[in-house]
Amino acid sequence: xxxxKQSPQSLIVQKGGISIINCAYENTAFDxxxxxxxxxxxxxxxxxxxxxxxxxxxxxxxxxxxxKSAKQFSLHIMDSQPGDSATYFCAASKETSGSxxxxxxxxxxxxxx
Amino acid sequence: KAGVTQTPRYxxxxxGQQVTLSCSPISGxxxxxxxxxxxxxxxxxxxxxxxxxxRNKGNFPGxxxxxxxxxxxxxMNVSTLELGDSALYxxxxxxxxxxxxxxxxxxxxxxxxxxx
Numbered sequence: 001x002x003x004x005k006q007s008p009q010s011l012i013v014q015k016g017g018i019s020i021i022n023c024a025y026e027n028t029a030f031d032x033x034x035x036x037x038x039x040x041x042x043x044x045x046x047x048x049x050x051x052x053x054x055x056x057x058x059x060x061x062x063x064x065x066x067x068k069s070a071k072q073f074s075l076h077i078m079d080s081q082p083g084d085s086a087t088y089f090c091a092a093s094k095e096t097s098g099s100x101x102x103x104x105x106x107x108x109x110x111x112x113x
Numbered sequence: 114k115a116g117v118t119q120t121p122r123y124x125x126x127x128x129g130q131q132v133t134l135s136c137s138p139i140s141g142x143x144x145x146x147x148x149x150x151x152x153x154x155x156x157x158x159x160x161x162x163x164x165x166x167x168r169n170k171g172n173f174p175g176x177x178x179x180x181x182x183x184x185x186x187x188x189m190n191v192s193t194l195e196l197g198d199s200a201l202y203x204x205x206x207x208x209x210x211x212x213x214x215x216x217x218x219x220x221x222x223x224x225x226x227x228x229x
Contacts, residue, residue: 043117044156089155098144098163102158105155
C-alpha cells in the first residue's frame with residue numbers, strides 16, 4: 001500500500017514561474033518529511049526537509065508547506081529556472097526507522113527557458 | 114570528500130543468475146541502506162545496515178540479501194534473477210542511523226541492472 005502519494009506526475013513551467021508539487025501521507029507516525037532532487041544519471045540528493053511541528057520552511061527559492069491535520073505537504077519552487085529541471089521526490093520517515101524512507105512516486109519537472 | 118561509490122555502474126544478467134553489487138559509503142559514515150528504483154514502483158527501501166548488522170528490511174523476497182563489512186562497505190546480492198529485478202539499485206550512506214538530520218541520506222549514482 002502506497003503510503004505517500006505525490007502529484008502531479010509531471011509538470012512543465014516557464015522560467016520565472018512557480019512550481020508546486022503536492023504530497024499526502026497516511027501514516028501519522030511519520031515525523032520527518034524530506035524532499036529529494038534527482039538529475040538524470042545521478043542519485044537523489046536532499047533538497048529540503050521539515051518536521052511536523054513547523055508549518056513552513058524556506059531555503060532560498062524552495063519552500064515546504066506542511067499541513068499536519070490534512071496530512072499533506074508541498075514543495076514550492078519560486079522563480080523556477082531551467083537548471084531546476086529534474087525529478088523531485090517527497091518522502092516520509094519515522095525517526096525510529098533509521099534510514100528507511102517511504103518515497104512518493106516522483107514528479108518530473110521541466111522548466112522551459 | 115569522496116561521495117558514495119557504487120560498482121558496477123551497469124550490468125546485464127540473464128534470468129536465474131545471481132548478482133552482487135558493491136557500495137563504498139562516504140568516509141566516516143556507518144549506516145548504509147539500499148533502495149530499488151523502477152519506473153513503475155519508484156524508490157523502494159530494501160534494507161539498512163549499521164555496524165555490520167541489518168537494522169531494517171523492506172518488503173522484498175528472500176532472494177534479496179546484503180551484508181556490511183567492518184569498514185562499513187556493503188554488498189547486496191540478488192539470487193535467481195527475474196525479469197522484474199531489472200532496476201537501478203541505489204546505495205545511500207549516513208553518519209548514523211537516520212543521519213545527523215533524520216532522513217538525510219547521501220545517495221550514490223546507482224548500479225543499473227538489466228535482466229534478460
